[in-house]
Amino acid sequence: MSKNNSYIPKSVTVTAWILVLGAMAPLLDSTMVNIAIHTLVKDLNSSVEIVQWTITGYVLAIGVAVPFSSWLLNKFDGKLVFLMGEILFAVGSLLSALSPNINFLIGARLVQGFAGGLIMPILTTLLVQTAGQKVMGQMMATVGLPMILGPLFGPILGGVIIKYLSWHWIFWINIPVGIISIILIIWKMPHYPAQNKAAKMDLVGIVLLAASTTAIIYGIVKASSTANFLNQKTLVFVSLGLILLILYIIWALIIKERVVLPLKLFTHNSFNGSAIGLFIAGTVLNGAMLLLPLFFQDIRNMSVMMAGLALIPQGLGMLISRPLTGKLTDSIGAKYVVMGSLLITFVGTLPFYWIDDTTSYWIIAVILFIRGIGAGGIFMPLMADAYTGMENSQIPAASIGSRIIQNIGSAFGSALITTLVTAYASSNITSFKHSLATNKFHGSPEYMKMFLQHHLELIKVHSFQYGFMVISIAALLIALPAMLLTNRMGKK
Structure with a gap:
């Protein structure tokens, strides 16, 4: 009986690996950009503080995107939503690779971050819906592969690219991976019917949750860059984030199950x-x-x-x-x-x-x-x-x-x-x-x-x-x- 419970159909495994491939580029990308900071400062005639926004902006854009994923899966086919996330990430990568200056690169990284913020929660949601809860351990172990390979190979790959090519290739490398992912999603991935087309977007909840997350993460990032949790920006933004979180909880108590993240x-x-x-x-x-x-x-x-x-x-x-x-x-x-x-x-x-x-x-x-x-x-x-x-x-x-x-x-x-x-x-x-x-x-x-x-x-x-x-x-x-x-x- 336990054997049957743990059996995973081939179709489910194929879907899981397509989802994994879709997540590979965002996770590799984030670790590679970290080691290119000084190269970007030199090549784009900028400062470390400004170039750091290529990372900070990416992280904040993820925070903004995550709350939208639930509503998108309610309204649209899950396959279509995941496909759109992959296309958006590929477009963000293309824009990043073609960036003529630091401001353009930061803007392109915001596009990448927003796409990444959609891809990751949608990936786990579709996986649970595909495999069911009985084999979630094995499925999460599969999905966890890019989370392991990203930090492991990202710095090595990034180091090779910076040494022998140019920083542009950190983003160019995402394009073939993205194209293969898009083809496999269209060709092999099953459809996931919209969860609840009648569901209305909880715009207030999404805005409060996104703003709260973004403020808290920005405050923490400032603590990291100054190595001090008591600096003014950290205190202000974390406090603002917590106030917004309390407002979200009050809002969630008012509209109950219709809220984006029910209590x-x-x-x-x-x-x-x-x-x-x-x-x-x-x-x-x-x-x-x-x-x-x-x-x-x-x-x-x-x-x-x-x-x-x-x-x-x-x-x-x-x-x-x-x-x-x-x-x-x-x-x-x-x-x-x-x-x-x-x-x-x-x-x-x-x-x-x-x-x-x-x-x-x-x-x-x-x-x-x-x-x-x-x-x-x-x-x-x-x-x-x-x-x-x-x-x-x-x-x-x-x-x-x-x-x-x-x-x-x-x-x-x-x-x-x-x-x-x-x-x-x-x-x-x-x-x-x-x-x-x-x-x-x-x-x-x-x-x-x-x-x-x-x-x-x-x-x-x-x-x-x-x-x-x-x-x-x-x-x-x-x-x-x-x-x-x-x-x-x-x-x-």
Whole structure:
């Protein structure tokens, strides 16, 4: 009986892989652009602050687009909506590749971001509708492939493109992928009839939710760029976002089920556990994906491309654990899969508290491989369990809710790690300067020069080690929301 439950028809698998291919370009694109910042500054005669908007604008456009996806699936064929998202992303990529100046590029990235914001929640919604909830673990493991490959190969591919071609090719490379996706969607993807053509657009709810998400993410991004959560822009925009969120909750209480993201979703324990877990996972996954390449570049003096290659063991660990994680989630439930995975992630992250520039890379590779096995088993079960017990009509809204929380958690995780590592370094440097000023250290000028350089390098190493300790603790914290996840142990 369990065998029948876990059987996935070929047609469903084909549809899943078409959806995966559709998501590949947006996820690769976002990681590649990150490493092209300095090249864009130079080639487009701009500043880092302005060029950073190619990333910030993209993230904010995603936040605006996500709430629209539910209404679009209510009104139109799901196949058509996904196809339109792919076409829009390809157009945004073409415009980005042809950009004559930085302002045009930022505008083109907004188009890309909006398309990406439609593609990701629609992808998960269509997948649940295609496969059903019994095999969601395996389906999410399939859909999770680009989420693994994006951070793994994005920096390497981006590094090769920047070194041997030009930044334009970061966007040109999306065009053939987009064309293949569009052809496969038209040719092989089934139709998904509109959920509720009579449904009216909850414009007020969509605007409040989009504005709230955008304001909160922008505030968090500012915290990340200044390494300070108490800067004025962060406080103003996060406060504005929270006020808009409260207004949305009031609006949702007034119009109830007609709202874009019904509050009824939060009566499902598995959805709440998934949402909180995905938020904390932003620190464990995104925070680490920010810190690890910097660790290899700043502490071990690797190039961008070599730092990307150094992370391959982690990606291999994720790829190996992916199919097993999916099957276990479907058979025993997400609860114990997440519990086991976070313990493995903890074991594969904590050793970085002691790793420095003298540690053998082979030791680091083994630890990264272990971390990859664990990290690959956290994200997918959390995503899959967001839909447990949901009615078909609730699935688009559940996709919106989990995607919004995931986006905010990702931004928060990156900002938190950046801020804590920078603050730790600044505090220790200030303390060290005070000790120097009060003549606590003595020696010849040559010795003091060497001592100063060595001590500052040591502070930098300790700052990274502190960051990895925080990520390790965050991994264990996921155990709390994991208690709310589905447990199928002993159930037939």
